[in-house]
Every structure is written in structure tokens, then in C-alpha cells.
Amino acid sequence: MDASTGSGSGFPGAEVRPGNPVPPEAWEQPEMREALAAREVSAVYRLLRKHGVSQRQIAAMTGQSQSEVSEILKGRQVMAYDVLTRIADGLGVPRGYMGLAYDETTAIRVVGAADGRQAEEDESVKRRRFLAHAAQVTMGAAVFGPESGTWSEAPARTPAPGRIGMTDVRQVEAATRALRSLDYQYGGGFCRDAVVAQLTWGQQMLDSSAADPVKQRLFTAIADLHSLAGWTSFDTGLMDSARGHFAQALDLAKQGESHPLVANVLYRMGRVYLHQEAPNDALKLFQLGQIAAQESGSELAVAVLCANEAWAYAMMGNEDQAVKLLGRSKDEFTRADVANAESWVKFFNETDVYAMTGTVHTVLAQKNPEHTKYAIPALTRAVDAYTDDMARSKTFMLSALATNHLLDGDIDHGVRIGGKAIETAESIKSERVKDRMRPMQVEAERRRNNADARDLADRLKIFYAA
Numbered sequence: 001m002d003a004s005t006g007s008g009s010g011f012p013g014a015e016v017r018p019g020n021p022v023p024p025e026a027w028e029q030p031e032m033r034e035a036l037a038a039r040e041v042s043a044v045y046r047l048l049r050k051h052g053v054s055q056r057q058i059a060a061m062t063g064q065s066q067s068e069v070s071e072i073l074k075g076r077q078v079m080a081y082d083v084l085t086r087i088a089d090g091l092g093v094p095r096g097y098m099g100l101a102y103d104e105t106t107a108i109r110v111v112g113a114a115d116g117r118q119a120e121e122d123e124s125v126k127r128r129r130f131l132a133h134a135a136q137v138t139m140g141a142a143v144f145g146p147e148s149g150t151w152s153e154a155p156a157r158t159p160a161p162g163r164i165g166m167t168d169v170r171q172v173e174a175a176t177r178a179l180r181s182l183d184y185q186y187g188g189g190f191c192r193d194a195v196v197a198q199l200t201w202g203q204q205m206l207d208s209s210a211a212d213p214v215k216q217r218l219f220t221a222i223a224d225l226h227s228l229a230g231w232t233s234f235d236t237g238l239m240d241s242a243r244g245h246f247a248q249a250l251d252l253a254k255q256g257e258s259h260p261l262v263a264n265v266l267y268r269m270g271r272v273y274l275h276q277e278a279p280n281d282a283l284k285l286f287q288l289g290q291i292a293a294q295e296s297g298s299e300l301a302v303a304v305l306c307a308n309e310a311w312a313y314a315m316m317g318n319e320d321q322a323v324k325l326l327g328r329s330k331d332e333f334t335r336a337d338v339a340n341a342e343s344w345v346k347f348f349n350e351t352d353v354y355a356m357t358g359t360v361h362t363v364l365a366q367k368n369p370e371h372t373k374y375a376i377p378a379l380t381r382a383v384d385a386y387t388d389d390m391a392r393s394k395t396f397m398l399s400a401l402a403t404n405h406l407l408d409g410d411i412d413h414g415v416r417i418g419g420k421a422i423e424t425a426e427s428i429k430s431e432r433v434k435d436r437m438r439p440m441q442v443e444a445e446r447r448r449n450n451a452d453a454r455d456l457a458d459r460l461k462i463f464y465a466a
Contacts, residue, residue, distance in 0.1 A: 022091055022092060024092065026051070027093050027094065039098055041077075042075050042076065042077070044091075061092075068464065086238070123276070126240070127278060131284055131285065134250060134266055137250045138262060138289075138292055164209075164210045164218070169214060172218070172221045172225060175198050182194075183195075185391050187433065188233065188235025188430060189235065189236045189430060192229070192236055192238075195228050198225060202222045205218060216257065219256030220258045223251075226245045226249035227249040230268060234271075234275070234432070235431065235432050236429070236431055239272065242269075246272075259296035259298075260298045260301045260344070262292040263292040264344045267285075267289050270286045270289065270308055273285065279311075283312040286308050287309070290305045290309075299336035300333065300338060300346075304348045306325045307357075310326045310356070311360050311363065326360055329356065330353060333348070333353050351381070351385040351386060352393075354385070355382040355393065355396070355397055357374070357378040358375045358401070362379070365403075372404045376401065379401040382397045383397045383401060392433060395428060398417055399418065399425075400436075401417050402414045403439045406453070411447060411453050412452060414444075415456045421440065422463050437463075441464075
């Protein structure tokens, strides 16, 4: 059978799961176990190819580009721990087979069995399931399809504290703020395990007795922590874990009667779909988020959703709507009470307005270079304003700014800024950073006849190979 269709596999006696051409039995074969134990990823990939799994399928499962898979097949070694874990998780390999330490108990208790079930589904089906769930939480009706069950089975729990007070909830909120700061500065790969561990304790508190005001605030606090777990999972390429955490965050935010947080979770999951180049699905989540944002009365939340809707429209090639939504985002931001905004939306400040403006015009500039004249000044303002504690965001903006200068024919500026982007990115554990730098790589490669552009392209190759 043709493995590329997902309808068959070369592994003897194996049943192929929809959406994943590699059956669990594949990892038990002696030759495969030996390659996994030695962390010889190139040997693992060659065995998969031998049994009919295409490079494209390997790339889709592991979140790598086909060129990266090709380089590994040619013998490039994979040493980075976070890349090895992403490959193991993407392929469905038990981490222990590769000697990768992981607290499985924590993962099971926090996310439950959702990842195992969702891994068997096609990505488009997963997106529709989440949209249905989001619609049901936001509007009380599954407008995109029937809800297909709970997102997490009841986890086994250790004894919870007997009774909690507001001080306990504040401790969860403080831990979330601290972990979010680490995510901004160093990337999700640096702090995701700590976030998941903190969730273990937070989940236990939901079983404790408490006064109603404490309980309601606890729902919101744990929802925000799940949202951070989803965001850091997304940043490390663990898309199914991200989806599971965001789904639970929605439920808890609704129980906590926090419309702004519902809007924020929907915005973040929409960003996942933008990253997966599914702007139509992302737009649906942003539009649902708008409902929650407007119910909350938070102009700042509305501004965030408008900016991201603009991004989705730009990816869909709808220039007029993209520019219109950017304008509305700026208007809503001007009216917003930023100083008194909730912590989970307070990140969206004037710098982020410039960043989103530059990002949207960068997408449009790749089809119409005229947009560089709007992107470059906005991105320059954002780069100048971002401090070291926002290193990931600054790297996004540097790579976008370099891309625009290259598109504009200003290769010297593009190469210089691109070099800064690479230097900053090297200290961040984030798969998203690598993905967001791809347009810069594309533009540098297109100008290989220029020595400086060729040097930048070669530096990027080394960066991606590390």
C-alpha cells in the first residue's frame, strides 16, 4: 500500500492509525530499538523510509522541514535535547526508548489521555474539534459541529489540601507571572516542564474546599496556568499538548466567569493555527474571541483580537480587511485602560501595536513589496522598544525587519539586522523562532548572487542545523 496516503505500511502485521503512518509496533523491532537507544535519528529515519514512510510524512510528524529531514537522512546528527524530545513525541516513540527523562505521571495527570486520542486524528479534524469546543464554551452552542467528548479523562490525584484561601490562589498567580516572564525571555523550551509541574499542584487545589470568591478566582488562576502551558507547548512544537491545555483553560475560564481570559485563550489558540498556516480556522477562533472580549468590556482584549484577525486576513490575501482591522486595533488600543487591564492581556502595549502592524504588513509585503514602507518603520519602533526580557518577541521583529529590507533591495541593512536576529535566537529555546525566521532565509537564498546575502543564507543554514 502507498504509505503517503496513510492507508498502508511496510511494517509487518501493523495497523496504520489515521493521520500517523507509523504503528506502535514499529518501535518494538530490534533494529529500530537499537537505533533509538543510540539516538541515531538518521538510522531511525532510514528505517522509516525503508518501510514506506515518506520524507514529507516524517517532516509533518516531527515539525521539521523536508530539507531538515533530508539532511538528517544524509547523516546529520541530532544532539539537542529539545529537538530529540520533539522528534520522539511527533513520531509517537516512548521517550524512554531514547533515554530521554520525562515525568510521565505529571503529563498524564495534567493533560490526561487527550494527546493519545488526538494523535490518531487528522490535523484538520483536530482543528474542527477545537473550534466546536471553543464555540460551545463561548456561545453555549457547538456551531461548528457536535462536541466529541471531554478533552481529558479524570486524572488520578494525590491528596489535595483540605481547604484553601486567597493566599493560596495568589501564590499560583505569582508562579504563573514568574514562569511567563521566563517564557518571554528564554522561550517555552526553557520553562515548559516547570509550568506543567506547577499545574500538578494547581489541579489538586481544585478539589479543595474554599469560599465561593476564592473558588472562582482559583478557576481563573488555573485557567491562566493552563493557557501558559498551552503557549509553552506550542512554542516547543507540541501542538496536541497545546490544544489540550487550551481546551481546559477555556473550560476553567468560563467557570471563573472571566470573559477576558476566554478571549485571550481563543487568541492564543488562533495563533497556533496561524503558525500552522490555517488562517481560516484561526480567523474563526479570533472571531469567537471577539464575542468574549466585547462581553468583557475590555477594549484592550478587543484590540488584541482585531490585530490578529488582521494577520489572518493578510495570510488569506485580503489586503483591505487586513488594513481595516489594523486600524480598528489601534483605535481600540487608544481607548483601552492599559494600566488596569488583566495580567493576561496587559502584555499588549504600544510596542506590541507596532509589532503587529509590522508583522501584518510583512505578510502583505511578500506579495506586494509596497507594504515594506509601512512594515519597516513599525518594526523598527518595536525592535528599539523591546528589552532583553522580551528576547523572543525582539527576535521575531528583527527577522521580519531583515526580511523587509531584503525585499526592499537594501541588502546591507537586511544582512546586518538578520545577523542580529540569529545572534539573539541562539539563546532562545523556541521552535517558533526558527519557523518565523524562514521568510528571511527565503529572501536571503533568493539573493545568493550577492556575497553578503549569501553569507546570511549560509549562517542561517548553520543555525538550523544546530
